Amino acid sequence: MKPVTLKQIAEQLNISVATVSKALKDYPDVSIKTKTKVKDLAKSLNYKPNSFAVHLRTKESKTIGLIVPEIVHHFFSNIIKGIVNEAEKKGYLVIILQSNESYELEKKQIDLLLSQRVDGILISLANNTSDYEHLNQVIALNKPLVMFDKIAKMVSCSKVIIDDRKAAYDATQHLIDIGCKRIAHFRGALLPLNSIDRFLGYRKALLDNNLPFDSSLVYMSEFGDMSFEAGQISAKKLIEDHKDVDGIFVNTDLVAIGALTELKRLGVMVPEDIKIIGFSNWFMSSVISPSLTTIDQPGYLMGETAFNQLYKEIIAIKNKEETAPQTITLETKLIKRESTEIFSKN
Amino acid sequence: MKPVTLKQIAEQLNISVATVSKALKDYPDVSIKTKTKVKDLAKSLNYKPNSFAVHLRTKESKTIGLIVPEIVHHFFSNIIKGIVNEAEKKGYLVIILQSNESYELEKKQIDLLLSQRVDGILISLANNTSDYEHLNQVIALNKPLVMFDKIAKMVSCSKVIIDDRKAAYDATQHLIDIGCKRIAHFRGALLPLNSIDRFLGYRKALLDNNLPFDSSLVYMSEFGDMSFEAGQISAKKLIEDHKDVDGIFVNTDLVAIGALTELKRLGVMVPEDIKIIGFSNWFMSSVISPSLTTIDQPGYLMGETAFNQLYKEIIAIKNKEETAPQTITLETKLIKRESTEIFSKN
DNA sequence: CTGAAAGCGCTTACAG
DNA sequence: CTGAAAGCGCTTACAG
Numbered sequence: 226m227k228p229v230t231l232k233q234i235a236e237q238l239n240i241s242v243a244t245v246s247k248a249l250k251d252y253p254d255v256s257i258k259t260k261t262k263v264k265d266l267a268k269s270l271n272y273k274p275n276s277f278a279v280h281l282r283t284k285e286s287k288t289i290g291l292i293v294p295e296i297v298h299h300f301f302s303n304i305i306k307g308i309v310n311e312a313e314k315k316g317y318l319v320i321i322l323q324s325n326e327s328y329e330l331e332k333k334q335i336d337l338l339l340s341q342r343v344d345g346i347l348i349s350l351a352n353n354t355s356d357y358e359h360l361n362q363v364i365a366l367n368k369p370l371v372m373f374d375k376i377a378k379m380v381s382c383s384k385v386i387i388d389d390r391k392a393a394y395d396a397t398q399h400l401i402d403i404g405c406k407r408i409a410h411f412r413g414a415l416l417p418l419n420s421i422d423r424f425l426g427y428r429k430a431l432l433d434n435n436l437p438f439d440s441s442l443v444y445m446s447e448f449g450d451m452s453f454e455a456g457q458i459s460a461k462k463l464i465e466d467h468k469d470v471d472g473i474f475v476n477t478d479l480v481a482i483g484a485l486t487e488l489k490r491l492g493v494m495v496p497e498d499i500k501i502i503g504f505s506n507w508f509m510s511s512v513i514s515p516s517l518t519t520i521d522q523p524g525y526l527m528g529e530t531a532f533n534q535l536y537k538e539i540i541a542i543k544n545k546e547e548t549a550p551q552t553i554t555l556e557t558k559l560i561k562r563e564s565t566e567i568f569s570k571n
Numbered sequence: 572m573k574p575v576t577l578k579q580i581a582e583q584l585n586i587s588v589a590t591v592s593k594a595l596k597d598y599p600d601v602s603i604k605t606k607t608k609v610k611d612l613a614k615s616l617n618y619k620p621n622s623f624a625v626h627l628r629t630k631e632s633k634t635i636g637l638i639v640p641e642i643v644h645h646f647f648s649n650i651i652k653g654i655v656n657e658a659e660k661k662g663y664l665v666i667i668l669q670s671n672e673s674y675e676l677e678k679k680q681i682d683l684l685l686s687q688r689v690d691g692i693l694i695s696l697a698n699n700t701s702d703y704e705h706l707n708q709v710i711a712l713n714k715p716l717v718m719f720d721k722i723a724k725m726v727s728c729s730k731v732i733i734d735d736r737k738a739a740y741d742a743t744q745h746l747i748d749i750g751c752k753r754i755a756h757f758r759g760a761l762l763p764l765n766s767i768d769r770f771l772g773y774r775k776a777l778l779d780n781n782l783p784f785d786s787s788l789v790y791m792s793e794f795g796d797m798s799f800e801a802g803q804i805s806a807k808k809l810i811e812d813h814k815d816v817d818g819i820f821v822n823t824d825l826v827a828i829g830a831l832t833e834l835k836r837l838g839v840m841v842p843e844d845i846k847i848i849g850f851s852n853w854f855m856s857s858v859i860s861p862s863l864t865t866i867d868q869p870g871y872l873m874g875e876t877a878f879n880q881l882y883k884e885i886i887a888i889k890n891k892e893e894t895a896p897q898t899i900t901l902e903t904k905l906i907k908r909e910s911t912e913i914f915s916k917n
Numbered sequence: 918c919t920g921a922a923a924g925c926g927c928t929t930a931c932a933g
Numbered sequence: 934c935t936g937a938a939a940g941c942g943c944t945t946a947c948a949g
Contacts, residue, residue, distance in 0.1 A: 228688070228712065230926060241936045246928060256934060271708065273686040277627040278926035281941045286623070288666070288687075296652040297645070306642040309669050318687060320634070321667045323655050340619040341634075341664060342574070362617065366574065453858070482858055509855045512799065512828055576942060587920045592944060602918060624942035627925045 229272045238262055249274075280342070285543070288318045289535060290338035292348040294326045294375065299478075299507040300524045301349070304373065307528020308347060315536055317344070328354045335359045345369035345535045350377060352414045352449060369538035373531040375417050383538065384552045385531040389419045392520045392557040393426025396502045397474050399518070399559055401434050403567050405472030405500055409442040411459045411484065413476040414449020420476055423504065427474050442467065451476065456483020464491055471499055472565075478503040478510045478519055485517065485564065500565040515563035523555050530555065575618045584608055595620075626688070631889070634664045635881060636684035638694040640672045640721065645824075645853040646870045647695070650719065653874020654693060661882055663690070674700040681705045691715035691881045696723060698760045698795060715884035719877040721763050729884065729897045731877040735765040738866045738903040739772025742848045743820050745864070745905055747780050749913050751818030751846055755788040757805045757830065759822040760795020766822060769850065773820050788813065797822065802829020810837055817845055818911075824849035824856045824865055831863065831910065846911040861909035869901050876901065 231249075235242045240259065248255045248263035249272075266272075280286045291308055293301045305321065312319050320343065324331040331351045338346055339362075346363055350372065360380045363370045373385040400408050410427045413420030424443065431438050444463060446455035456475065460483070463470060475481035481503030488495055495501055495515055503510060503519040510517035530553055541548045577595075581588045586605065594601045594609035595618075612618075626632045637654055639647045651667065658665050666689065670677040677697045682705075684692055692709055696718065706726045709716045719731040746754050756773045759766030770789065777784050790809060792801035802821065806829070809816060821827035827849030834841055841847055841861055849856060849865040856863035876899055887894045 228685075232926075242927080243929080243936055243938090244934085246926095247935090250928090252929095254934060259934080273682065275627070275926050276687045277623045277632070278941090279928080281621070281623040281627055281926080281943085282928045284941080296655065297648045299643070302643045302648045305667075306669060309642065309667060310671075313668065318666045318668075318683065320664045321651075321655060322659065322664075323652060325656075336619065337664065339574075341622045453854075486858055508799075509858070512832055512855070513858055514860045578942075588943080589920055589922090589945080590918085592942095593919090596944090598945095600918060605918080621942050624925090625944080627927085627942080628944045630925080 228275065229267075229270045230275070231272075234263060234266055234270065234272060237266060286342050286344050287316055288320060288341070288343050289532075289539075290334075290341065290343040290346045291319050291321045292324055292331060292334050292338075292346070293321070294324050294349060294351050296321070296323050299509070300374075300505050300522060303524030304349070304528035304531070307525040307530075308532045309528075311529045311532040311536075315532075317532075317536070324351045326351045326353065328356070332359045335363060339363065339366065339368070343368075344539050345371070347371050347373065347531050347535055349373050350375040350417070352417050355416060367542060369535050369542065371531050371535045371538070373527055375419060378418065381550055383534045383550045385527055385534060385555065386419075386552065387522055387527075387555050387557050389422035390426040390429070392504070392522075393423035393474065394430045395426075395557075395559055396504065396520055397427045397430035398434070399561070399565065400472040400474060400500055400502060401430065401436065403500065403565055406436065407439075407442070407467070407470045408436070408472040408474060409444065409463055409467070409470050411444045411446075411456065411473060411475040411480055413451055414445070416449075420449070423476055442470065446480075451480055453479055453483035453486075456480035456485075457487040458483075460484035460487035461491070464488070464493060473499060473501045475501060475503050478505045478507040478517060481517055481519070481564075482509060482513060485513065485515070495564050496566050502565055506560055511562070515566075518562045518565040519560050521558040521560050523557075527555055574621065575613075575616045576621070577618075580609060580612055580616065580618060583612060632688050632690050633662055634666060634687070634689050635878075635885075636680075636687065636689040636692045637665050637667045638670050638677060638680050638684075638692070639667070640670050640695060640697050642667070642669050645855070646720075646851050646868060649870030650695075650874035650877070653871040653876075654878045655874075657875045657878040657882075661878075663878075663882070670697045672697045672699065674702070678705045681709060685709065685712065685714070689714075690885050691717070693717050693719065693877050693881055695719050696721040696763070698763050701762060713888060715881050715888060717877050717881045717884070719873055721765060724764065727896055729880045729899070731873055731880060731899045731901065732765075733868055733873075733901050733903045735768035736772040736775070738850070738868075739769035739820065740776045741772075741903075741905050742850065742866055743773045743776035744780070745907070745911065746818040746820060746846055746848060747776065747782065749846065749911060752782065753785075753788070753813070753816045754782070754818040754820060755790065755809055755813070755816050757790045757792075757802065757819060757821040757826055758795075759797055760791070762795075766795070769822055788816065792826075797826055799825055799829035799832075802826035802831075803833040804829075806830035806833035807837070810834070810839060819845060819847045821847060821849050824851045824853040824863060827863055827865070827910075828855065828859060831859065831861070841910050842912050848911055852906055857908070861912075864908045864911040865906050867904040867906050869903075873901055 248260045322334040370382040376384045444459040506521035581591045594606045668680040716728040790805040852867035
């Protein structure tokens with residue numbers, strides 16, 4: 226069974242394709258009688274416009290592209306959900322691609338989406354993306370592009386982020402406030418701006434509090450891998466290298482949970498011996514024991530916001546209005562839990 | 572800047588659009604010289620075929636639709652990843668939609684995808700989907716449809732599933748094997764086949780072992796909600812109602828973790844007083860304390876398998892071959908952890 | 918080896 | 934109020 230076309234409806238009713246098209250779209254210059262006839266038949270035949278034909282004419286695809294480094298990830302899957310839900314409300318479909326933290330793949334995927342003629346692109350960059358030609362190409366085509374979470378400052382497009390430096394500062398300050406003097410940092414990979422910023426926030430908090438910054442207390446796992454195992458490995462090394470550490474600020478919750486688990490295994494008490502704070506507020510962090518103090522990052526809201534910014538720009542371009550790139554910074558929040566609880570003995 | 576078209580390339584080279592099209596697609600009847608000229612210019616102009624025009628002609632969209640009840644979900648996000656990765660390998664893009672466990676939305680989304688002229692649809696049903704008209708409509712259009720995880724037996728299409736009944740049986744049997752005599756079950760909603768099957772597997776294991784089946788030991792949270800909180804609530808009720816329970820088989824890990832947390836709060840020891848087994852093997856289950864015994868469900872593989880089945884059917888239809896619906900059952904595995912560990916005192 | 922022509926299924930400015 | 938016509942950007946069977 227082939228999909229029904231306007232032509233078939235027109236033939237059955239003995240009117241023109243043009244009239245059928247206009248009737249279905251409620252043009253004011255079609256008689257009510259004709260409209261009713263057309264709509265009834267369309268409904269009973271289960272007519273659905275062929276989107277390719279529509280889009281070829283209208284130059285609108287009502288589809289956007291989304292590239293994330295990783296789908297199986299509490300933060301990103303919340304972002305995806307926010308984007309998909311918001312897009313649907315506005316009548317847009319979302320094509321989703323996963324760059325797998327690979328710049329090469331990311332580049333190919335941008336080409337794919339461009340070829341697909343999506344109306345706009347949302348992207349969170351792969352860790353090793355340091356060349357932005359593929360992104361500038363999108364901008365050159367006057368196609369809306371919005372980056373979120375993992376962004377590149379150099380690219381002239383709208384961005385939705387959190388203030389990673391401030392959030393990391395807050396996290397470190399919290400450790401200091403509850404008495405930590407020797408605070409380690411498990412950082413992310415070298416390139417991504419947010420891992421740099423979190424590191425800088427950590428360092429600034431130390432310096433502002435007259436605590437020495439000691440680079441040997443900064444750990445990065447191989448390839449900047451942000452896994453549970455990475456947290457275990459760094460924690461093990463830390464305990465071997467530094468007996469005097471009393472706090473750790475970890476770049477992301479999953480790594481923090483790995484660290485927590487390893488410390489437990491080694492007989493190091495959290496929070497009594499070492500206090501830990503993570504970053505992201507994964508659901509998991511609230512249910513492990515001890516529960517993990519962390520920074521809440523609004524994933525769903527970030528997705529919604531990113532889509533809405535993209536939508537604004539799509540509409541603006543349609544109306545031939547100018548838009549200047551916006552940078553929207555969302556609030557983060559310190560979530561205090563057991564891993565940094567203060568004990569009376571302190 | 573508008574996207575480059577074949578016509579522009581043709582004009583610049585003073586040849587016909589037809590020749591340009593064939594040159595780019597390496598038709599054997601175009602001279603090497605022309606091919607080289609065309610390809611070079613296409614590359615330098617950054618030509619990308621307009622997918623709408625291509626698809627309008629070829630009737631292939633190289634796009635598939637994916638509907639899941641929930642994106643933020645360890646199991647489903649693994650499935651999504653498997654689908655997206657496998658699809659990309661075969662040159663397909665994935666449009667993702669979330670039904671939010673709503674039949675109404677699911678129905679609308681099928682229409683959207685049909686209108687989008689996707690080449691095939693992958694779906695995991697919403698809990699309250701009991702009418703299959705929207706799915707049969709897809710089949711009537713001779714459009715490939717593959718259901719995974721949450722399926723409807725009545726619909727005549729390919730399915731990728733696990734053997735929920737057997738897996739639940741195995742889980743319950745494990746509790747029995749380690750000495751449990753009064754085993755409760757926290758079940759899922761009434762309608763979805765997999766929650767029914769897990770219940771039936773649980774009951775059969777009891778009966779096969781000559782343990783009485785007691786329906787007051789089967790708990791369902793309000794609306795069949797499968798959250799952490801649902802697990803807490805059911806656990807609380809269970810402890811109030813039944814002092815003698817020594818094991819719980821929970822429909823899904825998240826609920827099991829909620830139960831575990833509540834039991835801890837109430838001072839009930841796991842596994843000493845009550846042993847718990849979950850279902851799904853979420854990552855979280857391995858890191859909580861006590862770690863959760865569970866049934867491993869192969870999410871990524873299920874996504875890959877579902878896409879590949881869909882792909883086969885897309886190709887078959889293209890080649891006008893007949894295909895019979897397949898049902899593919901993937902293996903599950905019992906993962907023993909601390910929540911069912913046997914103690915010597917036993 | 919190259920190109921003219923038809924056509925995929927729509928939309929819309931225009932004529933009547 | 935209705936319809937003929939052009940055209941979106943491709944592909945492909947056919948002619949030369």
